Amino acid sequence: MADTSWMNNPKLRNIDPRKLAILLDIVKEAEGKPMDQLIPIIMNANKKLQEQSINFTRDESDMMIDLLSKNLSPREKMQFEMIKKMMAGRK
Secondary structure: OOOOHHHHOHHHOOOOHHHHHHHHHHHHHHOOOOHHHHHHHHHHHHHHHHHOOOOOOHHHHHHHHHHHHOOOOHHHHHHHHHHHHHHHHOO
């Protein structure tokens, strides 16, 4: 069974239920996947957010990235960080 202790984070206390549902979907879908399979999951989640005209806050985005990258190898984490920086630069 997946670890859901992250849901107790105070940063999520007042999260929009639509955002929480998407976040739960992301974490569930990404569980155990290598880094190269995480990018499409994140892109799909971003599409869902756009369709509902909502955005993750910086804290929510950071938490999602932390959750998705926690089981990656050190090399994958470094690659993931590079991609994250590139994506942040496009906004």
